[in-house]
Amino acid sequence: MPSTPVVDAEPADTALPSGLIDQIASGFGDDAAMGHLADAQLLITLNLLSRVRERAVGRHAFATDGWVMLERLDGEALAAVGEVLAHPYVRAWAMRCLQPGDDCRDHVGYVNSLAAAAALRADRAVDLRVPIVGDRVHLPTVGTVYLPGANASVAELWSVGRGFTLRVGATLVTVDGLDAPAGESWQPARRIECDGLSLLIEDGDPYRDCHQWAPSGRASSTDGARWQEHVAAAWRLIRGDAADYVPGLLAGLRTVAPLAADPGGLMRASTSRDAFGSVASVLAEPAALAVILVHEFQHGKLGALLDLCQLLDPSSTEMFMVPWRTDPRPHEGVLQGTYAHVAVADMWRRRADQSGPQQMTARKHYRQYRDWSEVGLDVLLRHPDVLTVSGRRFVQVMAAGVAGWAA
Structure with a gap:
């Protein structure tokens, strides 16, 4: 089920391309329609980031460095910045920062994680302080450094060759490259490439808790492999059973976030209006997962349209x-x-x-x-x-x- 967003502006139908409403109402959405929705969602995220920055001025010890780096990279490596900022949970983070009564100091430092991720994707030098949220430093679309037992809220991160080093007190974690294999401390982004689909299994983002049910923890290597196997099989079923929905999914679906299993074994799946492009689900058999992906992405697709028109x-x-x-x-x-x-x-x-x-x-x-x-x-x-x-x-x-x- 979709969650309810916080909406500031009344949508305006006049800005919509001709035929967009009919395309989405058909249930499918061609490349042009879905591209318009995805671009509009990125613009909404950029607007929210601007509001977060305005609200956070002078309220955080190191976030200014992240904003400066993002601005510089926006001119030098636009594609890398776009990939990071289009990650579904960036908007969820921005909405958390803008919640009434929250001065956002507890969350705004995460902009440095966004900037570091973009710099690493663009192979640019980076030297930033980044927040430790829970037991991890998460770099959206890049991976997650796990720091169990770390008695700190901030780490230092700097680039080293094709990878980076992260320091917390006397603890150093060095990742030799963004494609370095997973280890006790490092989990690269789990990406599925299958018949045109490019999708992240997102089990590390601290702001993926915007769904109806709690997210699961870090997936083991076995569970990660099962997710990849089941999603790939589900995708093949969708291509056969629901081919008309494929263009929309290819254009808009970016992540699947594993949910904690229901104690009674009931199915759980969810979307969030604040995380366009993501579906959250428990691990299901491929035939059921195929239905879940189509069903939940419909909620996301309609939510994106509702952001644009009344x-x-x-x-x-x-x-x-x-x-x-x-x-x-x-x-x-x-x-x-x-x-x-x-x-x-x-x-x-x-x-x-x-x-x-x-x-x-x-x-x-x-x-x-x-x-x-x-x-x-x-x-x-x-x-x-x-x-x-x-x-x-x-x-x-x-x-x-x-x-x-x-x-």
């Missing part, structure tokens, strides 16, 4: 009952749930057309998710007053797609 009447407080929940839902909850369930129904519809031992199960799931989708669409269509003009168009395009399916 689909829902913000003054409406009406609540609605839907079959996938036992509690009344606000209009955004109905729209989000319906949009995601349409995609899941579409996946099961395609699986139900494939002969084999799972066909009956696929047909059962298809009927359930189609029924849920139709009820959600009916609720929204019967209450057009909770939608804007753009919102009504969005729901009508969704409904037309579902109406075209065979019963």
